[in-house]
Amino acid sequence: MNHVITIAKREMTSLFFSPIAYVVLALFSLGSSLLFFNSFAPSMPASMQGTFQGVIWLMILLLPGISMRLISDEFHSGTIELLMTSPLSDTELVLGKWLGAMGFFVTLFIPTLVLVGIVEAFGSPDYGPLLTGYIGLFLVGGFYLAIGTFASAISQNQIISYMLTVFTICLFTFVIYLLSRAAFIPPQIQQAMQFMFVNGHFEDFGKGVLDLSRIIYFVSGMAFFLFLAVKLVESKRWR
Amino acid sequence: MIHVENLVKWYGPTRAVNGISFDVPEGQILGFLGPNGAGKSTTIRMLTGYLPPTSGNATIAGFDALKESEKARRQIGYLPESTPLYMEMRVEEFLHFRGKLMDMPRADRVKAIDYVSDRCGLKEIRRRVIGQLSKGNRQRVGIAQALLHDPKILILDEPTSGLDPVQIGAVRNLIQELKGKHTILLSSHILPEVEKTADRVIIIAAGEIKADGSPSDLRQKVGQGASVLVQVKANGESVQKAFTGVEGVQSVTVEQQGDWVKAVVQPTPGSELRERLGQTILTNGWAIREMRNETASLEQFFIQITADQSQVVEEAVA
Numbered sequence: 024m025n026h027v028i029t030i031a032k033r034e035m036t037s038l039f040f041s042p043i044a045y046v047v048l049a050l051f052s053l054g055s056s057l058l059f060f061n062s063f064a065p066s067m068p069a070s071m072q073g074t075f076q077g078v079i080w081l082m083i084l085l086l087p088g089i090s091m092r093l094i095s096d097e098f099h100s101g102t103i104e105l106l107m108t109s110p111l112s113d114t115e116l117v118l119g120k121w122l123g124a125m126g127f128f129v130t131l132f133i134p135t136l137v138l139v140g141i142v143e144a145f146g147s148p149d150y151g152p153l154l155t156g157y158i159g160l161f162l163v164g165g166f167y168l169a170i171g172t173f174a175s176a177i178s179q180n181q182i183i184s185y186m187l188t189v190f191t192i193c194l195f196t197f198v199i200y201l202l203s204r205a206a207f208i209p210p211q212i213q214q215a216m217q218f219m220f221v222n223g224h225f226e227d228f229g230k231g232v233l234d235l236s237r238i239i240y241f242v243s244g245m246a247f248f249l250f251l252a253v254k255l256v257e258s259k260r261w262r
Numbered sequence: 263m264i265h266v267e268n269l270v271k272w273y274g275p276t277r278a279v280n281g282i283s284f285d286v287p288e289g290q291i292l293g294f295l296g297p298n299g300a301g302k303s304t305t306i307r308m309l310t311g312y313l314p315p316t317s318g319n320a321t322i323a324g325f326d327a328l329k330e331s332e333k334a335r336r337q338i339g340y341l342p343e344s345t346p347l348y349m350e351m352r353v354e355e356f357l358h359f360r361g362k363l364m365d366m367p368r369a370d371r372v373k374a375i376d377y378v379s380d381r382c383g384l385k386e387i388r389r390r391v392i393g394q395l396s397k398g399n400r401q402r403v404g405i406a407q408a409l410l411h412d413p414k415i416l417i418l419d420e421p422t423s424g425l426d427p428v429q430i431g432a433v434r435n436l437i438q439e440l441k442g443k444h445t446i447l448l449s450s451h452i453l454p455e456v457e458k459t460a461d462r463v464i465i466i467a468a469g470e471i472k473a474d475g476s477p478s479d480l481r482q483k484v485g486q487g488a489s490v491l492v493q494v495k496a497n498g499e500s501v502q503k504a505f506t507g508v509e510g511v512q513s514v515t516v517e518q519q520g521d522w523v524k525a526v527v528q529p530t531p532g533s534e535l536r537e538r539l540g541q542t543i544l545t546n547g548w549a550i551r552e553m554r555n556e557t558a559s560l561e562q563f564f565i566q567i568t569a570d571q572s573q574v575v576e577e578a579v580a
């Protein structure tokens with residue numbers, strides 16, 4: 024566990040040294056503010072539900088920017104050799120990388136606290152849904168970053184791992200959204216596909232409901248992709 | 263301390279290492295010498311647990327490099343080829359990071375970082391960002407991180423590549439200073455470097471061990487059977503005649519160059535000719551301007567082996 028934290032800390036610091044992180048930070052702040060002011064008007068409910076709904080779409084394009092270099096960069100610069108010859112397991116390496124990206128991701132939300140302040144100043148918001156909304160966003164982000172960690176272990180090329188991450192996330196969002204409405208797909212399968220739909224699972228969080236099955240959906244999604252990432256890193260040794 | 267048995271590594275259809283076996287006793291400095299692409303780095307990577315061998319096994323301080331990999335890795339301080347470092351970190355930060363991965367408690371880490379900074383001459387650059395350091399200084403950081411946890415075994419892959427002669431000298435001195443404290447395996451494709459620092463040299467080419475021994479052993483081995491080159495002022499035919507009669511001479515070839523004769527004398531195995539040739543020259547009263555053993559340098563031996571490998575490659579291409 025100590026190793027995981029060591030790797031995560033280093034990863035998070037190095038993210039703050041990379042220009043891409045600041046691009047992500049700037050676009051995220053801009054995007055979330057625009058979304059906020061879009062739904063912030065007199066006579067509207069004092070909540071951020073609308074903002075959160077938009078932010079998870081925004082995350083599809085921005086989070087892969089954080090994760091694309093996680094593992095690929097280590098292979099590119101050769102530092103992977105230092106890590107793999109240390110008494111460090113591949114699981115610790117992957118978890119550390121993911122956790123470091125999570126750390127950075129969570130800091131993206133610090134500017135959004137200003138928006139919460141604005142809601143507080145102009146109305147009396149219900150803090151329950153606000154808190155669960157944030158929890159939901161962190162779970163969605165964790166899931167996306169796990170996909171990104173996996174993709175960054177596939178290719179040394181950061182652009183490829185970015186595209187691959189966006190594509191995979193789209194499978195769980197856009198593609199399912201569109202297909203589950205398509206007439207040619209039988210209703211049973213549509214129902215099954217609905218269950219894979221990320222935004223569907225997020226909705227409850229925005230309403231202030233903490234449903235264990237929703238949490239399990241996200242956690243098992245993260246575990247699945249992180250497991251694949253570990254297997255990929257392991258397999259690199261054998262190639 | 264290091265025991266290697268019949269190590270083989272295939273990369274797809276290419277065999278990089280072909281059945282290498284050797285033992286390194288505690289405290290020895292072993293030089294791993296070979297041309298680029300000989301399989302040095304691959305062998306080292308199998309020892310450090312970065313790559314699994316296709317077959318064969320390696321034991322590091324009593325731990326199997328594959329089955330007890332984590333324990334084996336703890337015994338090794340490793341500087342990979344081309345010195346990969348995190349360019350955005352500061353030297354001290356990076357050393358702390360390495361120490362944490364080696365599970366060193368904070369107090370030990372601070373002490374060890376002071377020690378290696380002192381040893382590797384990092385005192386002035388401890389707060390500098392690694393990306394801004396010169397190649398020589400990065401190399402020092404690389405060696406420092408390998409030394410940090412005071413490993414029993416130090417493995418340095420091409421520690422002086424890309425350095426200028428002064429820096430090479432500094433690294434060589436550092437390795438000399440570490441002698442006795444660690445068992446050291448260093449690799450190089452440059453001969454003099456290994457010849458000066460190592461107790462023992464293994465020459466590897468085309469994935470196989472071509473020679474194994476102390477630098478002086480190897481030099482002797484090379485010296486044996488070396489032909490003697492002599493230049494005297496005389497008539498070619500008489501020189502040929504006189505030298506052929508000397509005990510221990512197998513063959514003589516002469517070449518007339520104006521007044522002078524250049525003779526290459528091949529001895530029968532195991533005989534040392536120079537003294538007797540000198541006697542012959544004195545008796546004949548010839549003037550002499552040169553006499554030397556022709557292939558006595560380890561360098562030539564090395565070049566010869568290297569040439570063999572490129573020949574193999576050329577044949578394979580053809």
